[in-house]
Amino acid sequence: MVLKETINNDIYPSDYTGLIKKCLRLWGHRIANSLGVLIIEFRDNINEKSNFKVKFYLGDKEYLVLKVKGGMGKLTRTKYLVNEDMIYRYDWRSNFWYRFFRIVNFSAKLAIFVCKTVPGGQLALPCLYAINAGTMVMKRMIKYDKPVITWDKRKCINY
Known part of the structure; x- marks a missing residue:
């Protein structure tokens, strides 16, 4: 039970x-x-x-x-x-968030490139720069690189 x-x-x-x-x-x-x-x-x-x-x-x-x-x-x-x-x-979320922010960051960079080449697309650039900066900040805030094993008793046996 x-x-x-x-x-x-x-x-x-x-x-x-x-x-x-x-x-x-x-x-x-x-x-x-x-x-x-x-x-x-x-x-x-x-x-x-x-x-x-x-x-x-x-x-x-x-x-x-x-x-x-x-x-x-x-x-x-x-x-x-x-x-x-x-x-x-x-x-599983640590890997998910890492990949999610990489995709969002890549999409924002691609949109910035497209907006620079399309006439009138410069109006969207401040918003896209903010999205790009936000994803970089969030990527650093989320601790996706924590170790998988946080504590192991086998290492303490010799004490």
């Missing part, structure tokens, strides 16, 4: 504690202790407060799915997978 929990606002440390208590009531001490360690490690290593989804696994079995709503919904939701070995960020 998979416990699916949804939180509509920002998440706080007390919410993680309540989640561990629900796991304790549902599966008992052995599983809840293992899941509690994973939940606490996720809370301490990831600075997300809203709009993310995380799945907790013990071995190959999925035990807990936590969805925190907020922001722009599915369009900007970050997804994580947590097991005993690592916290893995699997997010």
Whole structure:
């Protein structure tokens, strides 16, 4: 049985504690202790407060799915997978936004070129320059180059 929990606002440390208590009531001490360690490690290593989804696994079995709503919904939701070995960020949007801004930037440059050659097209140039500049700013603001693995327990074993 998979416990699916949804939180509509920002998440706080007390919410993680309540989640561990629900796991304790549902599966008992052995599983809840293992899941509690994973939940606490996720809370301490990831600075997300809203709009993310995380799945907790013990071995190959999925035990807990936590969805925190907020922001722009599915369009900007970050997804994580947590097991005993690592916290893995699997997010298709980073590549999507990178490609989207490249296409918009290329289209704006092409439109600028066309407007410079067509008589009367100079009227649209200020708007096209603004679009081009805006996409460059947004491209730098969106962190599409974050590492996929944000924390790996295997590197900490030698300590």
